[in-house]
Amino acid sequence: MDGDRRKVLRLIGKGSVLAAFLAQIGAAGRAFFPNVLYEPPSRFKIKRPDDYPDGYTLDAAHRLYVVRQKDAFHVISAVCTHLGCNVQWSDTEFDCPCHGSRFRPDGTVISGPAPRPLEWFATSVSPDGFLEVDSGTEVARGFRLIAGKGNA
Amino acid sequence: MADKLKALWRKTFWAWSPESERESSEAIVRNFWLHWFPAKVARASMDWNYSFWLGTASAALLLILTVTGVMLMFFYVPSTERAYGSIKDLEYAVSFGRLLRNQHRWAAEGMVAVVYIHMARVFFTGAYRGTRAINWVVGVVLFLSTLFLSFTGYLLPWDQLAFWAITVGTSIAKQAPLVGPTVQFILLGGHEIGQQTLLRFYVLHVFFLPVFVWVLFGYHMWRVRKDGGLAAIERVRDARTMIPKTTPASKSYSLFGITPGTSVQVMSSTGLEESDQVFSSPNMSRRIALVFLVVFNITLLAALLFNAPLEGLANPSVTPNPAKAPWYFVWLQELVASTTVRIGGFTVSGALLGGILLPGFLLGVLTLWPWLDRSPLRTQGRWLAPERKRQNVTFAVATLLIIVLIMVGVYLRGPYWRIYWPGQARPETPRLY
Numbered sequence A: 001m002d003g004d005r006r007k008v009l010r011l012i013g014k015g016s017v018l019a020a021f022l023a024q025i026g027a028a029g030r031a032f033f034p035n036v037l038y039e040p041p042s043r044f045k046i047k048r049p050d051d052y053p054d055g056y057t058l059d060a061a062h063r064l065y066v067v068r069q070k071d072a073f074h075v076i077s078a079v080c081t082h083l084g085c086n087v088q089w090s091d092t093e094f095d096c097p098c099h100g101s102r103f104r105p106d107g108t109v110i111s112g113p114a115p116r117p118l119e120w121f122a123t124s125v126s127p128d129g130f131l132e133v134d135s136g137t138e139v140a141r142g143f144r145l146i147a148g149k150g151n152a
Numbered sequence B: 001m002a003d004k005l006k007a008l009w010r011k012t013f014w015a016w017s018p019e020s021e022r023e024s025s026e027a028i029v030r031n032f033w034l035h036w037f038p039a040k041v042a043r044a045s046m047d048w049n050y051s052f053w054l055g056t057a058s059a060a061l062l063l064i065l066t067v068t069g070v071m072l073m074f075f076y077v078p079s080t081e082r083a084y085g086s087i088k089d090l091e092y093a094v095s096f097g098r099l100l101r102n103q104h105r106w107a108a109e110g111m112v113a114v115v116y117i118h119m120a121r122v123f124f125t126g127a128y129r130g131t132r133a134i135n136w137v138v139g140v141v142l143f144l145s146t147l148f149l150s151f152t153g154y155l156l157p158w159d160q161l162a163f164w165a166i167t168v169g170t171s172i173a174k175q176a177p178l179v180g181p182t183v184q185f186i187l188l189g190g191h192e193i194g195q196q197t198l199l200r201f202y203v204l205h206v207f208f209l210p211v212f213v214w215v216l217f218g219y220h221m222w223r224v225r226k227d228g229g230l231a232a233i234e235r236v237r238d239a240r241t242m243i244p245k246t247t248p249a250s251k252s253y254s255l256f257g258i259t260p261g262t263s264v265q266v267m268s269s270t271g272l273e274e275s276d277q278v279f280s281s282p283n284m285s286r287r288i289a290l291v292f293l294v295v296f297n298i299t300l301l302a303a304l305l306f307n308a309p310l311e312g313l314a315n316p317s318v319t320p321n322p323a324k325a326p327w328y329f330v331w332l333q334e335l336v337a338s339t340t341v342r343i344g345g346f347t348v349s350g351a352l353l354g355g356i357l358l359p360g361f362l363l364g365v366l367t368l369w370p371w372l373d374r375s376p377l378r379t380q381g382r383w384l385a386p387e388r389k390r391q392n393v394t395f396a397v398a399t400l401l402i403i404v405l406i407m408v409g410v411y412l413r414g415p416y417w418r419i420y421w422p423g424q425a426r427p428e429t430p431r432l433y
C-alpha cells in the first residue's frame, strides 16, 4: 500500500517535469505561427472606372486584370490556379509562363495543368468613385459591375 | 641537414614513436584527428574502381560548402530590401566575392549530382544488404537534405528565380492533403512571400539543415565502420570462408590436466586476415586528402570559368517567361506541368500528383529497396551482379527517364513552357524584369 503511494507520487513528480518540458517545446513551436501579419489588405481600391480603356488591363501590383466592356466591369485574378505564377493576356487568351496553362477570356481552362478557372473578384465602386476589389471574395463568372457611365 | 630538421621536428612534436604493429594501431586510435578512423581498413574498401570515392567526394563538397557558406554569411543580409544588393556587392564590390559565390554555387550543384551518383554506385553494387540497410535509409535522407539545402540556398539572392521558385515550391507544399495549407503558412510565415519567408529560409539554410546534415553524416560514417567497412569486403570475406579452415589439432589445458581436442580459433571481428588490411593512416588519410584536393580544385576551376547565375531583382508582378527551376528540379517541374488528370468534371491537380504523390512514391520505393531486394546475399559488394540484373535495369531506366525530363525542360522548353526544337525560332516575349 505504502509502496503504491510512493510509485504514484513519483509518477506524478516525473510526469509533471516531462509535461512542462513538452509544453515548452509546444510553445516554441507555436511561435512559428504569426499572430500579426503585415500584409496588404485583401480589399483595396484601384483606379477610377473611366481610367480603364475597353478590354483587358493588367494591374501588375495587385496581380489582376480589369476587364471593361463599355460600361460593364469585372476583375479576373492574374494568379494561375496551378502553382501561382502570373498569367499573361495575349488578346485572345491567358497563358501561364510556368507550366503552360491556357485560359479562355472568361478564365476557364483551355489546356494545361491548371485545375480550376481563374478567380473572379468581387468588385464595387467606393463612395469616392474608385473601383474597389475584394480579392478575398470570389464571384460567379458572368458578374458585371455597371460603372463609368460618363464615357465609353 | 634534412635529417637534422626531421629530428628536430620529431623532438618538438612527438613524445614517442610507434615501435610495433600494436603501437602503430594505438597511434591512430588515440590521435584526435585520426581516432574516427579504424586502426586498420580493408584494402578492398579503398579500391578506387569499386567506390570511386564518391562518398568522400560528397563529404569534401559538404566541407567546401560549409566554409564558403560561412564566409558568404559575412556579406549577405537576409532582408528583402538588401539581400539582392548584398549579392551584387559580392559580385562587384568585394574582392574575390564573386569567386566565393561561384564556388559555393557550383559546389552545391556538384553535391546534388555527386550524392546521387554515390547512391547509384551503392545501388549498382548492391551494397545495402543486412545491417547496411540502415545506412542506405540514412543516405536517402541525406540526399533529400541536400536537395532541401539547394532549394533554400537559391532563394536567398532574392532574384526572380528565387521569388518564383518559392511561389511554385510552397504552392506545391500547399497541395499536400490535410496539412498542406498549414505547411505553406509556416514556411512563408504568412499568406504571402515576404520578409518572414526570406528569414525562415535563411535560418533553415545556414543553421538547421547544415547541422542536421553534419550530424547525419557523422552517423553515416559511424555506421560504415560498425558495418565493418564497405560492402566490397564481403567479397573478400566470402573468398576467405571458401577456403576450408584446417583446425590444427592440439592439446588444451584444463583443470583436469591435458585433454585432447582443438584449440579455440581466433577470428578477427571482420573475418578478414591481416594481409587483407592496412593501417588507415597513412593509407586512407592520404587518399582522403587527395580526393579533397581534387574536388576542391574542380569546384575552384568551375568558379573561375563560369559565373553563378543571378536574375533581376525579385518582382511579384512579373513572372519570367519561361520560369525554369534549376536543372535538378526541372524534372519535377515537367511532372507538375503534365500530370493534371481530368476525368469528367473531376480534376486532380498536377501539383498533387506530380509534385507530391509521384515523388513521394519514388522516394518510398527507394527507401524500402533493401527490403524489396530478394537476390542472393552473395551479390552484395559486386558491381552489376547478374542476379540483380532486373533491379539494376530498373534503376538505370528510372535515372534515364529523369535525365530525359531534365533535358526536355532545360533545352526544349521555351516561352509559355511550350516545346521548341533546336533551331526552331522562339517568339520574342516581353521581358519586363
Ligand code: FES
Pocket (backbone or CB within 6 Å): A080, A081, A082, A083, A084, A085, A096, A097, A098, A099, A100, A101, A112, A113, A114
Ligand atoms: S503556375 Fe501556371 S501553369 Fe503552373
